[in-house]
Amino acid sequence: MTAIDEIKEAVGPKGYHQDIRTMAPYLADWRGNFSGSASIIVMPKSTAEVSAVVKICARNGVAMVPQGGNTGLVRGGIPTDTGDQVVINLSRMNKILEVDAASFTLTTEAGATTEAVQQAAREADRLFPLSLAAEGSCQIGGNIATNAGGIHVLRYGNSRDLVLGLEVVLPDGQIWDGQSALRKDNTGYDLKQLFIGAEGSLGIITGAVLKLFPAPKAIETAFIGCNSAEDALSMLARFREVKGDHLTAFEIFPRQGLELVLKHIPDTRDPLADAHPWYALVEFWAANADEPLKDAMEQMLAKMLEAGLGSDAAIPASIEQRKAMWKLRESFAEALRAEGAGLAFDISVPVARIPEFIARADEAVEALLPGALAVGFGHAGDGNVHYNLGPPPGMARQELMAIADKLSRAVHDIVVGLGGSISAEHGIGRQRRAELAHYKDDLSLSMMRGIKASLDPENLMNPGVIL
Ligand SMILES: Cc1cc2nc3c(=O)[nH]c(=O)nc-3n(C[C@H](O)[C@H](O)[C@H](O)COP(=O)(O)OP(=O)(O)OC[C@H]3O[C@@H](n4cnc5c(N)ncnc54)[C@H](O)[C@@H]3O)c2cc1C
Structure with a gap:
């Protein structure tokens, strides 16, 4: 056999x-x-x-x-x-096993989609805060394996911060039962952390106990047009100072990207009358329905527009309008794919250096590939920029991919020079392995190899990923 x-x-x-x-x-x-x-x-x-x-x-x-x-x-x-x-x-292992509303925990098989987990939490009047544009398809096991981030990291952290316990099948087939629901457990090494962000290279996550939070009862959103990424970040700092406890999301994107969304994604429209070079999408959440978030948002926006940080802003009047604003942001990856942008970077830099990164990367790309499409957008509150490149008009995507290594090195040199990371939330996979080997220090790589060898001495579990 x-x-x-x-x-x-x-x-x-x-x-x-x-x-x-x-x-x-x-x-x-x-x-x-x-x-x-x-x-x-x-x-x-x-x-x-x-x-x-x-x-x-x-x-x-x-x-x-x-x-x-x-x-x-x-x-x-x-x-x-x-x-x-x-x-x-893992798609067939999609059962949500328990929602413990009193303990604010949810236990699930790893193949449940992120959206199904969010929904199960919602039905128990709780919140599972991980949210990303792929949430209808991606799975909790994949989220944990990649330490996925998304739009609420600013307030709730990455997947790593949302995991209490894990069940993992090790590379030799043994089942490790680490499905603890405890919030405090200092009994030696925190082994679950090894598998979070390991991208399936150390074992297969089969189950997880996740943290839940109070469901938001008041939500206020604003779509803001501004003159520059610098202005958007000044607004972010102000929002954090005044509404740090309620600030849940702060995304920025340029006009060029918004235009691609309006071009490729059906049923989308610009919420503002005029075009602006940059946009910020900001959201406050509160667990208390009486929290006057709308007043706070309106007052802060009035002050910031008066100070010239923003040029115009729209506050949605209904849940549908709010969803339509988020659809614009969440459709960026889809719109860029439709436009033929083939090369994507997922980098992070210190928050205040985002504008400098974008300016320097644009310059480096223009020097290597004049006329290339370059769109940087993302989770500004986390310093995370999704920087996407497409071929100049008339050039095939394959030609762009042929110089992908050169472009990557140019962009990543800038990132690392700014004290940033070449992978903020998507991981290393097989695609960024050579870049990791180039930029990561020898001691870190050697410790990673040691961990891999001790759990998977035959290198059979997702070989070629990360290392
Ligand atoms: C439109 C779009 C938007 C996105 N937005 C974001 C975003 O905002 N933030 C973000 O972080 N990511 C984002 N992503 C990337 C992606 O959705 C995440 O990395 C997600 O966590 C992957 O989950 P998945 O179930 O699809 O995993 P897969 O794509 O199937 O796998 C990803 C990695 O995890 C491993 N893996 C999967 N399941 C398991 C398991 N059960 N046990 C062990 N290893 C496993 C795989 O081997 C692989 O290395 C986006 C992707 C798309 C297409």
Whole structure:
């Protein structure tokens, strides 16, 4: 019996795909830039089945690629195009097991989508604050494996800050039960942290206990037009000083990006009458419905517009209008994909240096590829810029990708020179491995390799990711 036959027997006929057409979406990345190959896509239904599959792979020396919703943007969840590999997709492990409203915790299988977890929390009058544009498809296991960020990090932190406990199938198939719901537990090394942000290189997350928060009962949003990214950041500082306890999101984006959204995404419209070089989308949340957020927002905006920090602002009059404003921001990745922008950077710099990063990166890109499309936007409150490049008019995307390494080095040199990180929230995957090796110090790399070797000595769990 081959390893693949053993796997099929372990998961039953509903637990795998093997025909080329059904496998294709699991083997291609979200942007459509890369695709890999695998002998089989396995879809286990339980932790016991994941463990059985991993044991078979470990015994037979078969490489494994853990996969969630396949919305990752650094090629961590799709296999390479060579060698025998098994994709282990968690989609069928999507049960939310318990919402404990009194303890503010939620226990779930790893394949539940982020949106399903948010919804389950909402039904119990609680909040699960992780929110990102891919939330309808990405899974909690993928979020934890990538330490995903999103729009509420400013107030609630990254995925790492939202995890209390984990269940993980180790590279040899053993099941590690770390599904504690405790908020305090100082009994030695905090092992769950190893798997958060490890991008599936140390084991397969099968379950998680997550932190919940009081549900917001008052929400106030503003869509602000401003003259520069500097002005937007001055506003951010002011919002933090005055409304730090309620400030939940602060996103910035340039006119050029907004125009792409208006061009490519149906049912979108500019909330402001005139065009502005930059925009900020800001949101306050409060758990108390009586909190006068609207007054606070209006007063702060009036002062800031008077001081010339912003040029115009719109406050939504209904939930639909608020959703429409957020749709503009959340459609950036989709609009850039539709426009053919092929190269994306996910970087962070100290918040105050965002404008300097964008100006210097634009200059470096223009020097290497005159006329290239360059759009930087993102989670300004976290210093996180998604900097996207597309070919100049008339140039094919493949030509842009042919000089991707050169462009990456130029952009990342600027990031590192500003004291920043080459991956803020998307991870390293297979795409940024060479960049990590170039920029990370030797001691950090050597400790990472030591951890990998101790848990996965045969290098079978997502080989080629990160290291
Ligand atoms: C439109 C769009 C917007 C996005 N916005 C954001 C954003 O704001 N913030 C952000 O952080 N990211 C964002 N992303 C990136 C992506 O959604 C996140 O990285 C997400 O957390 C990936 O989850 P997934 O389930 O799709 O994982 P996959 O793409 O399937 O996998 C990602 C990585 O995690 C590993 N993995 C997946 N599941 C498991 C598991 N159960 N156990 C162990 N390893 C596993 C994979 O091997 C891979 O290395 C965005 C993506 C898109 C397409």
